[in-house]
Amino acid sequence: MKTILSTLAKLSVTALLLWWIMARYDMAPIREADLTLLLLAVGIFVLSNLVGALQWKLLLHGQKISFPYGRAVKLYFIGLFFNNFLPGALGGDVVKIYSISRVEKRGREGLAATFVDRFAGFFLLALFAMGGSGWLLVSGAAIVKQDIINYIFLVFGVFILATALLFSRRVASLIYDVILGRYKKFAPIAKFRESHEFFHAYRKQHSLAFKVFLLSMVIQLLRITVHYLCALSIGFEIGFISFLIFVPLIAPV
Numbered sequence: 327m328k329t330i331l332s333t334l335a336k337l338s339v340t341a342l343l344l345w346w347i348m349a350r351y352d353m354a355p356i357r358e359a360d361l362t363l364l365l366l367a368v369g370i371f372v373l374s375n376l377v378g379a380l381q382w383k384l385l386l387h388g389q390k391i392s393f394p395y396g397r398a399v400k401l402y403f404i405g406l407f408f409n410n411f412l413p414g415a416l417g418g419d420v421v422k423i424y425s426i427s428r429v430e431k432r433g434r435e436g437l438a439a440t441f442v443d444r445f446a447g448f449f450l451l452a453l454f455a456m457g458g459s460g461w462l463l464v465s466g467a468a469i470v471k472q473d474i475i476n477y478i479f480l481v482f483g484v485f486i487l488a489t490a491l492l493f494s495r496r497v498a499s500l501i502y503d504v505i506l507g508r509y510k511k512f513a514p515i516a517k518f519r520e521s522h523e524f525f526h527a528y529r530k531q532h533s534l535a536f537k538v539f540l541l542s543m544v545i546q547l548l549r550i551t552v553h554y555l556c557a558l559s560i561g562f563e564i565g566f567i568s569f570l571i572f573v574p575l576i577a578p579v
Contacts (some may be wrong), residue, residue, distance in 0.1 A: 363559035374548035389435035401428035438524035446542040451574035
């Protein structure tokens with residue numbers, strides 16, 4: 327009985343929030359949209375999150391956390407809810423990490439897995455944006471300002487640098503032993519270095535890295551396709567390449 331009441335309460339809150347959104351904004355474009363394309367977009371969106379839950383589960387296993395796929399899916403969708411209805415886009419990540427910390431007592435490992443999951447998504451989005459920008463430059467279809475393209479290439483460069491900072495032991499040694507050497511006994515720095523070691527757990531898991539790369543590519547392509555189909559459903563005829571550029575600039579992973 328308690329479970330039924332809890333589920334009804336959650337559904338009621340969700341329905342209330344959806345009603346509030348629909349009452350606040352003009353829903354005419356949606357009412358006139360192509361229903362087939364919208365339903366296809368919803369299906370692809372759900373599929374992207376099922377694949378996303380699989381990626382997160384694999385990353386947790388990389389930290390030696392045994393996590394059933396069904397539970398990963400449940401937490402992933404709960405996290406998605408909080409991402410959409412809390413300020414910012416990290417509320418769902420906090421919920422997932424808290425659950426792992428509370429149940430598995432492996433909070434830092436959960437943080438590392440969730441961070442890498444998010445990082446992989448951002449990295450692939452930056453890669454798609456850079457590829458799309460390059461294609462537009464080569465093809466001469468200059469529909470994007472040069473400063474936006476420069477920004478995209480800069481962001482991708484930052485991700486390359488961040489990859490080295492996260493996963494290279496040599497870079498970590500340079501930071502903690504050389505640059506911060508005199509402060510290495512300072513509690514926050516020592517704690518941060520200890521947490522940093524959990525990211526290094528992925529360094530030699532080449533098979534896992536390859537799987538995560540492929541899954542992230544599929545996930546982000548599916549989510550960009552959702553935006554593309556929604557745009558088509560309300561009458562916007564914009565090339566898919568443009569979505570590869572603009573979705574990474576405006577959408578969370």
